[in-house]
Amino acid sequence: MGLSVSNLHLQYGKNRILKDLSFEVGPGEIIALFGPSGVGKTSLLKMIAGIQPVNKGTIAFTEDFSKAGTILVFQDFWLFPHMNVVENITFGLKARKFSKKVIAQKINKIIHAFDLMGLEKHFPDQLSGGQQQRVALARAIVLEPKLILLDEPFANLDGHLKETMRNYLRRLQKDYRFSVVLVTHDREEAFQLADRMIILFDGEIQQIGRPKEIYFYPANQKVAQTIGESNFIPGIITNDTFKIGNTELTVQNPSNIQGEALLFIPYGAEIEICKTGLPALVESSEWSPSGQRTQMKIGETSCTFTNVSPKIVNEDRIFLQFNESLQVMPR
Amino acid sequence: MKLSMKRNYFLLFLVAAMIVFPILLLFCWSFSAEWMYPAIFPQEFSGKIYNQMINEPNFWPAVINSFVIAFATTLVSMVLALPAARYFAFQKKLSHRFIEIIIYLPLILPAIAIITSSQVIFLQLHLTGTFLGIILIHTYLCLPYVMQILLESYRQLGEGFSLTARSLGAKPWSIFWQITWPLLRPGILTSATFVFIISFSQYLPTFFIGGGRIVTLPLLLLPYANNGRFGLASSYSLVFLGCTLVGVFILKIVIGGIQSGTKR
Numbered sequence: 001m002g003l004s005v006s007n008l009h010l011q012y013g014k015n016r017i018l019k020d021l022s023f024e025v026g027p028g029e030i031i032a033l034f035g036p037s038g039v040g041k042t043s044l045l046k047m048i049a050g051i052q053p054v055n056k057g058t059i060a061f062t063e064d065f066s067k068a069g070t071i072l073v074f075q076d077f078w079l080f081p082h083m084n085v086v087e088n089i090t091f092g093l094k095a096r097k098f099s100k101k102v103i104a105q106k107i108n109k110i111i112h113a114f115d116l117m118g119l120e121k122h123f124p125d126q127l128s129g130g131q132q133q134r135v136a137l138a139r140a141i142v143l144e145p146k147l148i149l150l151d152e153p154f155a156n157l158d159g160h161l162k163e164t165m166r167n168y169l170r171r172l173q174k175d176y177r178f179s180v181v182l183v184t185h186d187r188e189e190a191f192q193l194a195d196r197m198i199i200l201f202d203g204e205i206q207q208i209g210r211p212k213e214i215y216f217y218p219a220n221q222k223v224a225q226t227i228g229e230s231n232f233i234p235g236i237i238t239n240d241t242f243k244i245g246n247t248e249l250t251v252q253n254p255s256n257i258q259g260e261a262l263l264f265i266p267y268g269a270e271i272e273i274c275k276t277g278l279p280a281l282v283e284s285s286e287w288s289p290s291g292q293r294t295q296m297k298i299g300e301t302s303c304t305f306t307n308v309s310p311k312i313v314n315e316d317r318i319f320l321q322f323n324e325s326l327q328v329m330p331r
Numbered sequence: 332m333k334l335s336m337k338r339n340y341f342l343l344f345l346v347a348a349m350i351v352f353p354i355l356l357l358f359c360w361s362f363s364a365e366w367m368y369p370a371i372f373p374q375e376f377s378g379k380i381y382n383q384m385i386n387e388p389n390f391w392p393a394v395i396n397s398f399v400i401a402f403a404t405t406l407v408s409m410v411l412a413l414p415a416a417r418y419f420a421f422q423k424k425l426s427h428r429f430i431e432i433i434i435y436l437p438l439i440l441p442a443i444a445i446i447t448s449s450q451v452i453f454l455q456l457h458l459t460g461t462f463l464g465i466i467l468i469h470t471y472l473c474l475p476y477v478m479q480i481l482l483e484s485y486r487q488l489g490e491g492f493s494l495t496a497r498s499l500g501a502k503p504w505s506i507f508w509q510i511t512w513p514l515l516r517p518g519i520l521t522s523a524t525f526v527f528i529i530s531f532s533q534y535l536p537t538f539f540i541g542g543g544r545i546v547t548l549p550l551l552l553l554p555y556a557n558n559g560r561f562g563l564a565s566s567y568s569l570v571f572l573g574c575t576l577v578g579v580f581i582l583k584i585v586i587g588g589i590q591s592g593t594k595r
Binding site for chain 1: 492495496497498499500502509510514
């Protein structure tokens with residue numbers, strides 16, 4: 001592992017911000033730290049980058065990772081306004097005492113890699129949001145870091161540009177082979193970019209896992225609610241059999257709950273309409289860019305799904321089969 | 332011409348008149364050989380008063396002393412205030428805020444009370460009658476102004492630029508020279524010129540701590556003004572004004588001459 005954070009705590013006065021955080025980042029991995037604003041995600045990045053002292057716990061770099069090889073890129077870019085694009089990008093190289101010849105070579109390469117040709121002499125206030133973002137990334141990546149810490153990198157960009165920049169980051173990450181710890185509260189961003197996600201709130205890590213795993217099998221109700229897109233259907237669980245009315249389903253019961261429980265079904269659950277299965281009444285079915293959005297009543301609960309065949313008609317009584325096994329949570 | 336433009340020109344003229352008129356009056360007083368009632372302008376012009384002023388044995392020492400003291404005060408104030416302001420700008424604790432208020436005390440307390448009580452301490456420390464003593468008391472009186480300007484400049488600048496520079500591997504000294512200094516330059520220049528002007532025009536602290544041994548321009552000017560010798564007082568005032576402008580110009584070159592603000 002390249003970066004290892006263990007038992008990290010952060011406290012401001014009596015206010016405990018981060019409690020006992022432990023996680024690892026491997027070489028070439030993109031980790032998304034996902035959670036609501038104000039949970040201490042930026043402070044965590046600052047501690048990893050070594051620009052904020054660590055109260056308690058350890059941050060260790062192994063293999064070829066190091067503090068010097070870790071660069072933090074802030075949300076507001078902080079391009080130096082009195083320096084032009086080239087001066088901004090060379091700032092870190094000069095600070096690290098690279099020779100003029102090496103700097104010239106690196107600049108030439110990075111300007112092309114980041115599509116900044118023709119903008120070399122421009123000052124930050126002459127650049128668009130996307131160009132500023134590229135300069136900020138170029139300024140970090142030109143140092144060939146092993147680990148880049150990105151604090152809400154695309155929060156200041158509009159929708160279309162966000163998408164372009166995400167693809168751009170993916171491409172760069174493959175070319176330059178660096179690891180990324182990405183702080184975000186944008187769910188789409190986390191799902192699209194991350195190899196693994198760390199769900200952080202109430203100062204604690206709630207779950208670490210692959211995006212799909214977190215989407216379909218959140219560790220608890222809070223995680224499911226933070227991710228959004230969740231349906232909860234009440235019923236009775238006995239071992240791994242969940243009963244809704246007269247229908248029984250085989251489910252995952254990781255915390256071994258017995259009695260009253262909630263069945264968790266994400267909006268995006270793959271659903272097939274069959275002759276048998278969980279009975280549901282279609283309330284509405286509307287087209288949306290992310291898929292057909294279907295509202296159904298299962299038992300007494302109104303649910304939303306986005307991955308159902310569009311051929312169903314309102315007021316239809318149908319039976320649902322789920323392609324992935326579902327999970328129960330305590331009420 | 333539109334009414335609003337007319338009004339703007341009128342206001343501009345009014346402001347210009349308020350600045351130019353007193354200076355014109357100073358010129359008239361200092362160059363008049365004879366100016367008796369009811370004449371509106373001097374009846375006779377001559378450079379006699381300037382001749383008298385320049386031939387006064389204390390004139391050149393006073394000019395040089397004023398410059399030395401004001402520049403030294405500016406330097407000491409900036410050296411003290413820059414790191415102090417950087418520290419206090421981002422402190423949120425009440426105890427730190429309290430210390431910040433202590434720095435503003437010279438603004439709140441009456442000057443005469445500060446000067447007379449400082450004189451007692453300076454006497455014990457053998458600082459009276461020395462340049463160091465005068466520079467220290469001037470610095471003490473100027474610090475609140477510098478701190479006020481620099482604190483706001485630092486707060487406006489924020490920590491983002493310096494944290495980014497640090498993350499990119501720059502050392503504190505290089506962060507200061509390459510990032511903080513150029514971006515804070517407008518605030519530094521304003522506060523430095525402020526200190527220079529305030530120090531240059533100090534009368535009471537120079538008089539008390541200098542003990543009459545170190546003469547500055549205000550020390551020569553004030554008695555003439557008080558005794559109704561308006562010709563000499565005016566010529567000294569004009570020299571005073573000229574020296575201040577020269578000082579401010581030099582500070583502008585030193586602080587802002589190499590690069591000014593953003594490069595464009």
